[in-house]
Amino acid sequence: xxxxxxxxxxxxxxxxxxHRYLDDELPADERARFEEHxxxxxxxxxxxxxxxxxxxxxxxxxxxxxxxxxxxxxxPEGLVRAVxxxxxxR
Amino acid sequence: MASGRRxxxxxxxxxxxxxxxxxxxxxxxxRAYEQLVRSQAPRMLAVARRLLRNDEDxxxxxxxxxxxxxxxxxxxxxxxxxxxxxxRIVVNAALxxxxxxxxxxxxxxxxxxxxxxxxxxxxxxGGPWQPAERLERSELRKLVxxxxxxxxxxxxxxxxxRDIEGLDTAEAAELLGVGTAVLKTRLHRxxxxxRTLLDPHLRExxxxxx
Numbered sequence: 001x002x003x004x005x006x007x008x009x010x011x012x013x014x015x016x017x018x019h020r021y022l023d024d025e026l027p028a029d030e031r032a033r034f035e036e037h038x039x040x041x042x043x044x045x046x047x048x049x050x051x052x053x054x055x056x057x058x059x060x061x062x063x064x065x066x067x068x069x070x071x072x073x074x075x076p077e078g079l080v081r082a083v084x085x086x087x088x089x090r
Numbered sequence: 091m092a093s094g095r096r097x098x099x100x101x102x103x104x105x106x107x108x109x110x111x112x113x114x115x116x117x118x119x120x121r122a123y124e125q126l127v128r129s130q131a132p133r134m135l136a137v138a139r140r141l142l143r144n145d146e147d148x149x150x151x152x153x154x155x156x157x158x159x160x161x162x163x164x165x166x167x168x169x170x171x172x173x174x175x176x177x178r179i180v181v182n183a184a185l186x187x188x189x190x191x192x193x194x195x196x197x198x199x200x201x202x203x204x205x206x207x208x209x210x211x212x213x214x215x216g217g218p219w220q221p222a223e224r225l226e227r228s229e230l231r232k233l234v235x236x237x238x239x240x241x242x243x244x245x246x247x248x249x250x251x252r253d254i255e256g257l258d259t260a261e262a263a264e265l266l267g268v269g270t271a272v273l274k275t276r277l278h279r280x281x282x283x284x285r286t287l288l289d290p291h292l293r294e295x296x297x298x299x300x
């Protein structure tokens with residue numbers, strides 16, 4: 001367990017500010033503390049990896065090659081008619 | 091896919107065609123308007139459906155978006171593609187609809203955030219993920235979509251705007267009426283919650299604790 005508190009940074013603190021680490025928003029000394037913690041804490045490495053995978057899976061869940069997520073070629077004609085009828089006069 | 095951040099069209103012919111369409115729209119040309127509706131409404135409807143999850147509301151949002159677009163066409167500077175501009179307008183129309191329909195206070199996300207011991211260690215350290223080992227790609231996609239739908243509405247909206255529709259932090263913050271720091275924190279919480287929902291399905295086999 002002692003490996004999970006390194007450089008005065010707990011797992012809780014690491015996870016709380018993980019987005020700032022990934023967005024490269026941490027000052028250099030904070031970033032070094034993060035990386036030192038990750039070097040010694042496999043559960044936080046797993047957490048970071050699964051968090052990154054979550055972001056990738058979300059993007060893939062709506063990817064253009066997914067038959068369930070693809071944009072339809074046409075919209076219902078009723079909607080087209082309604083949109084055309086609602087056009088404000090210029 | 092439905093990213094709102096596409097660069098302006100590089101192809102000179104396509105750029106010229108878009109300039110001509112824009113000029114026709116500004117002059118009130120009905121055929122040009124119908125061309126715009128038929129070409130852009132499918133993508134706009136898909137965006138509205140993702141945000142609203144209700145076909146009738148999504149259609150209303152698309153209709154509202156086109157009305158807004160016609161009213162604002164003179165202010166469109168042409169520095170982005172027309173489709174990018176319309177993407178933002180339909181996102182805004184869908185968000186307006188979400189706001190008018192929201193009746194109950196936002197549900198808490200706390201139960202889906204990681205829990206910690208008093209000394210700062212994670213209560214359930216879990217283990218590594220192996221999505222490809224656990225599920226086929228189509229199953230994974232469905233799992234993720236279902237997990238997104240389990241998030242409280244405000245957090246779900248954030249995930250859709252940032253991670254699916256491709257809005258950047260500043261755009262999403264402006265549309266939602268919050269500061270960028272608040273938006274980033276809320277997005278982080280939403281991603282953590284999603285990770286919690288996916289975790290039991292994607293952990294490496296036999297890797298429940300570590």
